[in-house]
Amino acid sequence: MNFDKPEFVQEQTADRFLASGKTPSSKPNEFHYRCNYLYRAASLLCSQSSDNNGLETLSKLYLREMKELCLVEMIRLEKDFGRTICKRCKNIFVARFNGTQSIMIRFNKKKQMVRTCLSCGAKKHFLKNSRYLSRNERDHYQIEIGKRQQEVSAEEVHQVFPNID
Numbered sequence: 046m047n048f049d050k051p052e053f054v055q056e057q058t059a060d061r062f063l064a065s066g067k068t069p070s071s072k073p074n075e076f077h078y079r080c081n082y083l084y085r086a087a088s089l090l091c092s093q094s095s096d097n098n099g100l101e102t103l104s105k106l107y108l109r110e111m112k113e114l115c116l117v118e119m120i121r122l123e124k125d126f127g128r129t130i131c132k133r134c135k136n137i138f139v140a141r142f143n144g145t146q147s148i149m150i151r152f153n154k155k156k157q158m159v160r161t162c163l164s165c166g167a168k169k170h171f172l173k174n175s176r177y178l179s180r181n182e183r184d185h186y187q188i189e190i191g192k193r194q195q196e197v198s199a200e201e202v203h204q205v206f207p208n209i210d
Contacts, residue, residue, distance in 0.1 A: 076118045083111040084126060091137040105135045134165035 087107035094100035108130060115122050129138050138160075149161045158171040178186060 076114060076120055080111050080114055080120060080122075083107045083114070087111070088129075088137050088139050092139045101136070104137060108135050108137065131162040131165065131167055132169075133167040134162060136162060136164045138162070 084107075087104040090100045090104040090107070094104065112122075112135075114120070130136070131138065149163060151159050151161075152173075153159055153170075156173045158173060160169045160171070161167070
């Protein structure tokens with residue numbers, strides 16, 4: 046057992062390849078854990094800063110540190126993390142403990158959702174697509190369609206050959 050790295054960070058030495066010849070997705074290492082820790086610490090500090098600018102600036106410092114770490118270590122930031130951070134002022138969109146929000150969401154005449162940062166006034170427009178399905182919903186929908194097609198084909202077989210059980 047190697048004590049140089051924690052157990053959850055140790056890399057496996059066996060080379061594994063997928064059928065397509067690509068290597069499997071890498072396991073999280075200490076930099077991933079550090080980025081996650083910095084993001085959680087920043088969101089906690091931002092949620093506790095009611096009118097305290099010190100906590101908010103410390104939160105922004107943690108986010109900047111996380112971004113720099115991602116750039117240096119070439120870690121791709123997930124979309125869910127990126128969408129919760131204001132691009133201009135680097136503030137996290139979380140609800141405060143006193144009930145105030147850091148963003149304002151409204152719909153305009155073009156049926157677009159407009160997210161406005163209350164700290165710097167930056168606006169982000171999102172188009173409304175009522176037919177949009179997420180990847181998980183699409184997979185679930187395709188499985189249901191496949192099951193229905195199998196049921197229909199089984200019913201047709203029983204109608205054509207009624208004696209088969």
